[in-house]
Amino acid sequence: MxxxxxxxxxxxxxxxxxxxxxxxxxxxxxxxxxxxxxxxxxxxxxxxxxxxxxxxxxxxxxxxxxxxxxxxxxxxxAHAAWAQSSLVQVASPHLLRLSVATTETVHLAQLDHAQVLYLDKRNAAHPVEMFSQAGKVGPVYCTGVGKAMLAFTDDAQADDIIAQQSFHRFQPGTLTTPAALRQELQAIRARGYAFDREEHEPGIICIAMPILTPSGRVLGAVSVTSTTARTDLKGLETLAPKVRDAADAIAQDAAKWSFPDHGTHTLKLAGE
CATH class of the missing domain: 1.10.10.10 (Winged helix-like DNA-binding domain superfamily/Winged helix DNA-binding domain)
Known part of the structure; x- marks a missing residue:
């Protein structure tokens, strides 16, 4: 080290x-x-x-x-910092509502340097074993929440994060080059949300939405995760309005707490 x-x-x-x-x-x-x-x-x-x-x-x-x-x-x-400075308290009721409405697993995450930090997780009606747990860190380039946040991060920070990715091929569909990731990020910005297409774990798919301040600063991301045995990407995409509503509600509540909007750039979701 x-x-x-x-x-x-x-x-x-x-x-x-x-x-x-x-x-x-x-x-x-x-x-x-x-x-x-x-x-x-x-x-x-x-x-x-x-x-x-x-x-x-x-x-x-x-x-x-x-x-x-x-x-x-x-x-x-650690417990005091978690309660006072993370999105967990703000997001908690919205995550619960989203989990109940979709009956699927819901995640809340933030960027931690060049990694994804999972802040909270609400299990599906029928839980499935997967990597993500609150407090764990994961890769940015092959997770839905990671790509959703990276796509709406300012260019300089995004470049720095991309340069630190390992690009290990976890699954056949894992993006393994900066060029492939950048192309994916462009598509995410155009539609406003990201997918995990079994890129990190076999059989695990998700739709993820960034949590943005009015100026476009990334606060975190929220996702709905399922399995290929239960649904497919088209099925998850029908949940996009619910995921967006949850992300917007978290952002609105965060503005009332300790997450001031000091962003200087504007990145808006598609359709806004």
Missing amino acids: DMAGSGSGDGTVGKALEVLDQVASFGRPVRFSEVLADSAYPKPTLYRLLQTLVSQNMLSYNLDRQTYAPGARLVRL
Whole structure:
């Protein structure tokens, strides 16, 4: 891991946050040797930073297993941040209504740097096992919500996000080049919504709509997801008005909360 990033210029606090990010990125309790193997810091520095994080309850240390994991204080802060700064609270009633109206799985997502962060999920009347769960991150280029947000992101940010995509071929229909993705994004802008055509997981399809401020700034995306065993893309497309209504309602409620519209560009959905 390259630790020469932004935190290196922020003294001890920046370094400690980098280590905290590193431990959390494993997604499981991790031993010191594993952290050291992926760290740019020398062993004494890394050990000192870990001890500081443990003493502040940002990390916990299991003496028997000799592993580090996110601590109670970090969990409390994460819950507070989630409730206060995400779209979850604003979107919750609209997601529920959309799920009931469509009887399908509904997702709420935001961009997290060059990835998709799933914020909330409402299961279908008959749930289907799939990758997406609240708190998980996924690829932008082969998910409906990712493409919906990217299509309405300003050009400079979109270019940066596209440059960071891995373009791994998850399924036969996965877009695997920047050129193919850009062509898809142009089509999404023209019709106002995106599809996932089994691009990330076999049998999983969705229709996704961006959540936009009046100036066109992307707040997130909402999607309705189903399976090829239950419906097809044409069937999902009939739900576009319901998905758009939910996205618009979330955007309107977000404007009343802590999501001021500072956008300087205007990107409107087709038909507006």
